[in-house]
Amino acid sequence: MNASIDTLQKLLFDLAGVMPGDTEPLFAMTNRVSLEAGETFIRLGDVSRKLAFIEKGIIRSYTVKDNGDEATLFIRYEGQFIASHDTIIHRQPSGFIYRALEPVILLQIDYDVLEDVLKDHPEYEPLRNFFLMRMLAESLKMMESFVCKSPEERYRELVAERFDLVNRVPDKYIASMLGITPVSLSRIRKRMFMKGNLSH
Amino acid sequence: MNASIDTLQKLLFDLAGVMPGDTEPLFAMTNRVSLEAGETFIRLGDVSRKLAFIEKGIIRSYTVKDNGDEATLFIRYEGQFIASHDTIIHRQPSGFIYRALEPVILLQIDYDVLEDVLKDHPEYEPLRNFFLMRMLAESLKMMESFVCKSPEERYRELVAERFDLVNRVPDKYIASMLGITPVSLSRIRKRMFMKGNLSH
DNA sequence: ACTGGAAATTATCTTTTGTTAACTAATGCA
């Protein structure tokens, strides 16, 4: 019936040995939310501490730079968590906009509420750790990529490791996630195609 | 006597209300470690899951790129935590080298041991969360910087926010942390100086 | 204070990216 809850119950069992029947206190506090394509999940300046598990669809988080261009921080899809780090980590208004690129179904909880639940049910705590570790792993990987690789190498890496994503969202969002302009990405693609060297 | 333990005891009290006298089970498992300047904390390929609080000194984590150049992921100093994310998050051999740039004093614990302690003393759990959140906040900030700003802007930001660091370590390490070459950083500095625009 | 080695700057040249604008291809919607 609810695929997200099944997935997360399994996760909770694998991580902490919590039986699905004992997860009621947690999932009672979650809401199922639908977004249309183009709809906003978190607005610029929002202070709500939303945390969500994506059941279906894609969400992009981005900000608008001084020169008017958009900078994409990340793009997340089904099976991943999404949250505004500004509100959750820093208790600051969100500096980023979170918007659905496709119709989205989310299982959502307020982080303050989650903290209350965790206070009463510390057995769920491994789930928070898992969530934090996953976020950390992802952002460290991206940092490594920025520090170690050129834009072209980062694009090759993205194509190699997340072809589904590259194939599912417009190139201009991919470009802004790589820290370059759409024009520059187009040239990179051309160079790659001319070299014929599409792998590695 | 031991400044690190005092600091962390205060942190644990502020975060979780744990009295300093009740922290013995945790700190009994920590070791005080000294490193000379240039000495290695974690070697390339190490699988040890070391986690440390820096009491004094600077540690740089870096890797060697295909072209032989070094890429610095981060530089941490007193008051910060340091750990190999490869070993702790992924249980993989470390892809980075962690080396002291100055004489260093650490308060060190093995992450596996920490997990055992946390199992028996869940009241310390907020400390792990704090550690993870701090790491996450730092790497997200760096990601934002890479996605939103040019190398010159990133350098200005670094000078503005962490002048102590810029002033304490050789420029070449700063450059590799910004994802550029030392030559390029030198040109950025020259441009900044010529414009006279040393602020913002 | 002297000196050898490392760090930083400068110069030259090549490659890549940014910017702007024109043009073509793709997409969605009536």
Add this chain to the structure above:
DNA sequence: TGCATTAGTTAACAAAAGATAATTTCCAGT
């Protein structure tokens, strides 16, 4: 199906970064 809008490519030029090498500055150890 046709049309309007958006996405992607190409072109031309300016600005910045990479690579290499020479030179100067800075530092540490004697």
